[in-house]
Amino acid sequence: MLIKNQPIYNSGDKPGKGRYRCMKDRNRIRLERDSDILPKCPICDSRRWEKIV
Ligand SMILES: [Zn+2]
Numbered sequence: 001m002l003i004k005n006q007p008i009y010n011s012g013d014k015p016g017k018g019r020y021r022c023m024k025d026r027n028r029i030r031l032e033r034d035s036d037i038l039p040k041c042p043i044c045d046s047r048r049w050e051k052i053v
Helices: none
Strands: 008-010 018-022 028-031 048-052
Touching: none
Parallel strands: none
Antiparallel strands: 008 048, 018 028, 018 048
């Protein structure tokens, strides 16, 4: 189930430290620093992420 009103981020953004979930396959990653850049999803190559709160 996708939560539509979560903010969406793209690879290349620096959305700040925290956990993010791939919009396509729900793979989760963690950014450790506010200066970290969102990568492409290592599983499916998707560029779209939602923040996990
Ligand atoms: Zn993915």
